[in-house]
Structure formats: structure tokens, C-alpha cells
Amino acid sequence: MSEIAFLLNGEVTRVADAAPTRTLLDWLREDRALTGTKEGCNEGDCGACSVIVTDKSGSRSMNACILFLPQLHGCAVRTVEGISGPKGELHPVQQAMIDHHGSQCGFCTPGFITAMAAAHKNGRTDHNDQLAGNLCRCTGYAPIIRAAEAAEDKPVPAWMEEDLSRLSGITETRDDWARPETTVELAKWYLDHPNGTLIGGATDVGLWVTKNLKDLGPVAFLNNIDDMSDIRITDDLVRIGAAATIADVMEAITPIYPDFAELLRRYGSAQVRNAATIGGNIANASPIGDTPPALIALGATLHLRRGVERRDVLLENYFIDYGKQDRVPGEFIEAVSFPRSADRLKCYKLSKRFDQDISAVCGCFNVRVIHGVVTSARIAFGGMAGIPKRARAVETSLIGKSWDANAADRSWDAFKRDFTPLSDMRASAEYRLEAARGMLMRYLLEDLGADTRVLDVSPPVIVERSASDAARAKPATKTDDPELSAVAAAAALAASAAAEEVAAKATPADAPVSRADTKSENTAAATDARKTDPAEAAESAEKTETADEGSKAAAPASDTPETSSDDAKGTEASASDASDAAPETGGDKSDAADKSAPKTADDSKSDAASNGDDTSDPTQKPQTTEVTDAAKEAAKDGAPENSAPQDTAATPDDKTTDVEPAPKADASATDTAEYPAKPDDAGETPPDQVAIILPPPAKDTPEDKS
Numbered sequence: 001m002s003e004i005a006f007l008l009n010g011e012v013t014r015v016a017d018a019a020p021t022r023t024l025l026d027w028l029r030e031d032r033a034l035t036g037t038k039e040g041c042n043e044g045d046c047g048a049c050s051v052i053v054t055d056k057s058g059s060r061s062m063n064a065c066i067l068f069l070p071q072l073h074g075c076a077v078r079t080v081e082g083i084s085g086p087k088g089e090l091h092p093v094q095q096a097m098i099d100h101h102g103s104q105c106g107f108c109t110p111g112f113i114t115a116m117a118a119a120h121k122n123g124r125t126d127h128n129d130q131l132a133g134n135l136c137r138c139t140g141y142a143p144i145i146r147a148a149e150a151a152e153d154k155p156v157p158a159w160m161e162e163d164l165s166r167l168s169g170i171t172e173t174r175d176d177w178a179r180p181e182t183t184v185e186l187a188k189w190y191l192d193h194p195n196g197t198l199i200g201g202a203t204d205v206g207l208w209v210t211k212n213l214k215d216l217g218p219v220a221f222l223n224n225i226d227d228m229s230d231i232r233i234t235d236d237l238v239r240i241g242a243a244a245t246i247a248d249v250m251e252a253i254t255p256i257y258p259d260f261a262e263l264l265r266r267y268g269s270a271q272v273r274n275a276a277t278i279g280g281n282i283a284n285a286s287p288i289g290d291t292p293p294a295l296i297a298l299g300a301t302l303h304l305r306r307g308v309e310r311r312d313v314l315l316e317n318y319f320i321d322y323g324k325q326d327r328v329p330g331e332f333i334e335a336v337s338f339p340r341s342a343d344r345l346k347c348y349k350l351s352k353r354f355d356q357d358i359s360a361v362c363g364c365f366n367v368r369v370i371h372g373v374v375t376s377a378r379i380a381f382g383g384m385a386g387i388p389k390r391a392r393a394v395e396t397s398l399i400g401k402s403w404d405a406n407a408a409d410r411s412w413d414a415f416k417r418d419f420t421p422l423s424d425m426r427a428s429a430e431y432r433l434e435a436a437r438g439m440l441m442r443y444l445l446e447d448l449g450a451d452t453r454v455l456d457v458s459p460p461v462i463v464e465r466s467a468s469d470a471a472r473a474k475p476a477t478k479t480d481d482p483e484l485s486a487v488a489a490a491a492a493l494a495a496s497a498a499a500e501e502v503a504a505k506a507t508p509a510d511a512p513v514s515r516a517d518t519k520s521e522n523t524a525a526a527t528d529a530r531k532t533d534p535a536e537a538a539e540s541a542e543k544t545e546t547a548d549e550g551s552k553a554a555a556p557a558s559d560t561p562e563t564s565s566d567d568a569k570g571t572e573a574s575a576s577d578a579s580d581a582a583p584e585t586g587g588d589k590s591d592a593a594d595k596s597a598p599k600t601a602d603d604s605k606s607d608a609a610s611n612g613d614d615t616s617d618p619t620q621k622p623q624t625t626e627v628t629d630a631a632k633e634a635a636k637d638g639a640p641e642n643s644a645p646q647d648t649a650a651t652p653d654d655k656t657t658d659v660e661p662a663p664k665a666d667a668s669a670t671d672t673a674e675y676p677a678k679p680d681d682a683g684e685t686p687p688d689q690v691a692i693i694l695p696p697p698a699k700d701t702p703e704d705k706s
């Protein structure tokens with residue numbers, strides 16, 4: 001005889017001898033006639049079945065369709081029928097949905113109401129994220145989000161409190177399933193049932209049952225094992241218990257590896273993250289699981305246990321082949337750990353939908369740079385092979401070389417050596433390869449201070465490749481390498497100036513000028529180009545960073561058209577591209593952002609001059625002079641036609657003004673927004689003539705995921 005017990009809408013409820021894989025959704029609808037909880041997809045994707053589950057660690061929304069009844073033992077469940085008060089009083093989110101017309105056909109509405117009530121109870125105001133797992137086909141999200149916002153400051157009704165103590169004293173025994181409370185108990189059970197199934201959050205296993213109608217045999221639920229849900233973060237180590245949920249990992253990791261947390265924000269939905277465990281995400285060994293690439297890039301070790309035996313294995317070695325892992329029957333993942341180090345991790349998830357979608361490609365980068373040279377690299381991808389895989393050839397192509405604007409190009413061929421991706425419904429092999437290369441380029445660009453998030457930038461600025469090389473060289477606001485900014489910034493300035501010159505020549509006098517923010521940043525960083533003393537360069541880089549973080553008005557005087565047009569020639573961005581690129585609106589980097597009207601080139605001159613005079617940072621004006629000189633030298637020394645930065649791999653110490661002649665511009669390329677360019681058929685050398693999207697002005701509007 002087995003019995004599980006939980007609170008259902010505040011009432012103690014006991015279920016005897018339920019099949020361990022009976023889902024909460026089926027039980028609610030079929031056994032309790034609580035049909036407010038809807039069945040949409042029956043696989044965790046739509047949120048129509050959302051309920052609120054409360055345990056000792058708090059309340060969260062979860063998908064009833066992939067929750068098995070034993071997972072609820074000792075918890076409280078609140079369905080849409082239990083959201084309103086005992087006398088029919090509406091919950092604040094219900095009232096707000098009425099007030100803001102948040103429901104049309106109404107099928108999705110119960111799921112929204114429960115997810116909103118859970119978020120309301122937790123004081124969450126990130127409504128886009130909290131409701132990303134709830135699909136609505138007809139209302140449109142704006143009224144729903146407005147309703148969530150309207151309910152924000154209303155108190156949580158008393159009836160939403162749960163008294164879990166009323167569940168004490170309940171016992172459970174059964175042969176075909178277990179609910180261990182310690183790793184010791186689990187280890188023993190798994191030794192006895194080596195062919196049994198462990199169930200973490202059931203976000204995979206649940207689908208085996210609801211979609212494949214699979215008989216799981218004996219099962220053990222892991223969601224009650226406290227010592228396997230621990231997350232411990234010390235000065236030099238992060239250790240995450242295998243049963244920790246993705247939601248808990250996300251919260252814990254945010255302060256130390258924010259980009260990892262950002263990746264997790266796009267993992268499924270709030271409902272999925274509240275159930276799924278990190279151990280399950282590793283153990284299922286999906287080639288497109290999101291946590292393994294990040295963990296491999298962080299150098300993670302897996303802690304495995306079988307009975308009393310324990311062993312450690314590097315995560316990158318755990319995945320042997322598609323469907324094959326280094327784990328024997330009866331062995332389970334107890335924890336995963338990785339050394340804590342300065343944060344250099346960036347994660348890029350590419351999926352067809354922003355939210356609630358599995359990756360087509362997920363790339364995670366952890367590259368260390370000292371004095372402009374790559375000293376170590378850990379790069380891993382999901383979606384590029386049958387397993388999550390480290391990009392060793394790419395890493396080798398970077399290590400010991402300059403971390404400069406050409407670094408990504410130098411790794412071009414290495415991607416082909418590391419990966420032979422497959423084509424499937426998510427992406428073609430060619431797309432995956434190019435996307436992976438693009439991710440490295442993006443990491444590099446971001447490291448050099450460029451805005452690259454598509455949600456942060458608009459409209460795009462399209463210039464020729466030669467200019468793009470320069471554009472990659474934005475100030476070293478995030479790199480630890482002042483020398484890098486010296487080389488890169490001179491080229492960036494020159495390219496920006498060249499594009500501007502073309503715009504000035506080819507557009508009417510009242511055409512908008514080039515973006516102030518890009519130029520001012522480039523110019524500020526380019527200060528370093530003249531400095532040969534590393535200490536001086538470092539100091540300058542620091543000032544640049546300060547200016548960038550503060551008013552974002554670093555060296556507006558750098559906009560001087562003289563600098564642009566006189567000193568760096570040859571990058572022939574098309575006139576239309578250049579002028580398209582130009583509006584001084586939307587940027588947050590300079591005082592130009594305050595001015596709504598487009599400016600003329602002449603305005604720009606005078607503004608630039610006055611900006612330079614007015615700048616509150618006295619270091620900025622001399623910097624501008626130096627920049628101008630640096631660009632002149634750059635053009636004089638070797639780039640009469642162009643000003644792309646030299647491949648500094650051979651001379652990493654030469655951090656001043658050397659440039660290499662860039663290929664002559666191909667006018668036809670300027671219409672193309674393809675990036676990175678597809679290698680030509682002849683080989684894997686990246687083509688020189690491609691158009692590229694420069695970082696446009698920072699956005700100031702909130703994300704719109706509707």
C-alpha cells in the first residue's frame with residue numbers, strides 16, 4: 001500500500017496506490033473533475049496546464065502535464081479553481097485580467113492566471129520571463145502583461161498561504177517506486193534497481209510517458225533529496241548538486257557568471273526551469289542540452305556515485321558518442337563542480353524562438369587574454385555534433401596568438417576540423433558551421449566593447465569588410481588588454497572616418513551624420529594607439545571605461561569630420577549605407593542622444609568641437625588629438641587605401657599604428673548583410689569582400705517578445 005498526500009487548493013488530499021507515472025493533469029481532470037486546468041500540448045510547451053506547487057522552499061508555477069503524482073508528496077498544489085477566495089473573491093491577477101481585457105477565447109487563461117498568481121506571490125515583475133511558457137493564440141500579450149503589471153502592488157490574498165505542516169505524519173511504501181531523502185538511500189536503491197529510472201524534474205521522462213507511452217519500470221524520484229540539491233559557492237569552487245533545479249542554478253549563478261544565467265533564462269520556460277534539474281540535463285546527454293556547453297567551457301567535473309564508490313570525470317569526457325556516456329548501470333550523477341575564476345564566460349544560444357525553444361546551436365566561450373595574447377581557451381558547443389563538444393582545434397588556433405580583430409578569422413578553418421554538423425529540422429549543417437564561427441566573432445567583438453545583441457542594436461550600419469575589421473576594434477572596455485585597444489582602436493577610427501568621409505561626399509548637406517556613439521567610443525579608445533608605454537595605455541583604457549560606464553560621452557570631440565575625412569581613406573562604404581548608418585538617434589553614448597533632430601555634417605563639426613570643449617573629462621580632449629595623429633600615422637605607414645588592423649599575431653608587442661592594406665572595396669558587397677561570410681567554394685579562407693553589420697546605437701526600448 002502506498003499513499004501520497006498533498007494539499008489541493010488548501011485541502012489535505014490523499015491518493016492511494018496511484019501509478020507512479022500518473023500525471024497530475026490527468027488525475028486533476030479525470031479523477032477530480034477539476035477541468036479548469038487545460039490540456040494543450042501535453043509536453044510542457046504551452047502552459048495551459050500550469051498549476052502552483054508549493055514546498056518548503058517556496059511556490060512556483062509548474063506544468064501539470066509532465067508532473068507525476070509522487071513528485072507532489074508533501075507539497076501544496078493550487079489549481080485555477082483555488083486561486084479565488086473562499087467567498088468567491090477574485091485574486092488580484094484575475095481582477096486585473098478582467099480590467100485589462102486579458103482573455104478572448106479563454107482556453108489559455110487558467111494557465112496564465114496560475115502562472116501570474118505564482119509570480120505575484122513571489123513578487124516577480126519580470127513578466128515577460130514569467131509568462132514565456134504560457135502561449136496565447138488570440139488575445140495578444142500586451143493586455144496580459146498590462147494586467148500582470150496592474151496587479152503588482154496588490155497584496156497577496158491570505159487564502160494563498162499554504163500550511164504544509166498539516167501534511168506531517170504521512171508514510172509511503174511501495175516496491176516499484178521510491179522517494180529517497182538522502183544520496184545514501186538513493187545509492188542503495190539504484191544498486192538494487194540498476195535498470196530502474198531516476199526521475200529528476202521529469203521534463204524529459206514525463207514526455208517518455210505522455211508521448212511515447214513508455215513503461216518506466218521501477219522509478220526513484222530525486223526531488224526530495226536535500227543533499228543533492230545543494231548549491232555551494234566558495235571563493236574558488238562552485239559545486240551544484242545534481243537535483244538542483246535550473247531555476248535555482250540560475251539564481252545562484254547570476255552574480256558570478258551572469259552570462260550563464262542569461263543562457264538559463266532562455267532555458268524552456270519558468271515552469272520548465274522550476275522542474276528540470278541540472279543532473280537530468282547532463283544525464284540525458286542531449287547534443288542540444290544547454291548546460292553542458294557552458295559547464296565544459298567552465299572546466300566542469302562530474303561527480304558520479306555507485307553505491308559507496310565515487311569517481312570524478314571531466315564533463316567533456318563524459319559524453320562519448322551520441323547516446324553513449326561514461327556511466328555504468330546503478331551509477332548516478334551526484335554533483336557537478338567547476339573552479340571559480342574571473343568571469344570570461346559568454347554563452348550564445350541560437351534557437352528559432354527566443355523563449356521556450358531548444359538550441360539549434362549553443363556556443364560557450366571562456367578565453368583568457370594577457371597583454372593582448374590568448375593564454376588559454378575553453379570553447380564548447382551544443383548542436384554541432386552528436387554530443388556537447390569542446391572545440392579543441394579552434395582553441396588551439398587562438399592560444400598564443402594576438403586577441404585582435406583578426407583572431408576570429410584565423411580560426412576559420414579550425415571550425416571545420418572540430419565539427420561536421422548535421423542538417424536537421426532546426427538548422428542546416430552549413431548554417432550551424434557559420435553560426436558557430438559567428439559566435440566566436442561575436443565573443444571577440446563583445447570583448448572589444450561592441451554592442452552585439454540584436455535586441456540592443458538598431459538600425460544596422462552596413463559597411464565593407466575592411467571597415468568591419470576596424471569596427472571590431474572598439475574600446476577595450478571588457479578586455480584586460482590595453483594593448484589590444486591600441487591596435488584595434490586606430491583601425492576602428494580610421495574605418496569609421498573613411499565611412500564618414502564617403503557619407504559626407506555622397507549625401508546632401510542635410511543628411512544625417514554618422515553615429516556619434518560609435519565614433520566617440522572608437523576615438524576614446526584610440527587614444528591608446530599612440531601610447532607605447534603599457535602603463536600609460538592601461539591608464540587610458542581605464543579612463544575610457546569610466547567614461548563609457550558613466551555618461552557614455554567619451555570623447556565626443558572625436559566626431560570631428562577633419563579626423564574622419566583627412567586621415568583615413570579608401571574604405572568605400574556605399575553612400576546609402578553610410579548615410580543610413582548615420583542618424584544620431586537612439587544612442588546612449590554621447591550627448592548626441594539628447595538631440596532628436598538629424599544633424600547635418602556641418603552641425604556635426606561644430607557640435608563635435610563644442611562637445612570636445614565641454615567635455616567634463618579633461619583627459620578626453622588631448623586624447624582626441626592623439627587619435628587624429630594615430631590615424632594619420634596609420635594611413636601614412638601602410639594603409640593609404642584602407643585602415644584595417646594588421647594581423648598582430650606575429651608582433652603582439654607592436655601596439656601602435658601598423659596596419660595592413662585591406663582589399664579594395666567591392667561595391668556589390670555593400671548590399672549584403674550576410675555575416676559572417678560564407679567561405680567560398682575554393683576553400684575555407686574567409687572572403688575579404690563582405691558586408692558587415694557594425695554595432696548600431698544602443699536601444700532604449702524594453703524587449704518586446706510579443
Ligand SMILES: Cc1cc2nc3c(=O)[nH]c(=O)nc-3n(C[C@H](O)[C@H](O)[C@H](O)COP(=O)(O)OP(=O)(O)OC[C@H]3O[C@@H](n4cnc5c(N)ncnc54)[C@H](O)[C@@H]3O)c2cc1C
Nearest residue numbers: 044200201202203204205268277279280281283289290333
Ligand atoms: C517544454 C520543454 C522545454 C525545454 N527546453 C529546454 C531548453 O531550453 N534547454 C535544454 O537544455 N533542455 C530543455 N528541455 C529539456 C529538459 O528540460 C532537460 O533535458 C532537463 O534538464 C532534464 O532534466 P530533468 O530533471 O527534468 O530530467 P528527467 O526528465 O527527470 O530525466 C532525464 C534523464 O536523466 C536521468 N537522470 C536525472 N537525474 C539524474 C541523475 N542525478 N543521475 C543520473 N541520471 C539522472 C533520468 O533517468 C533520465 O534518463 C526542455 C524540455 C521541455 C519539456
Ligand code: FES
Nearest residue numbers: 040041042047065
Ligand atoms: S498541456 Fe501544454 S504545457 Fe501542459
Ligand code: FES
Nearest residue numbers: 105106108136137
Ligand atoms: S485567450 Fe485564446 S488562446 Fe489565449
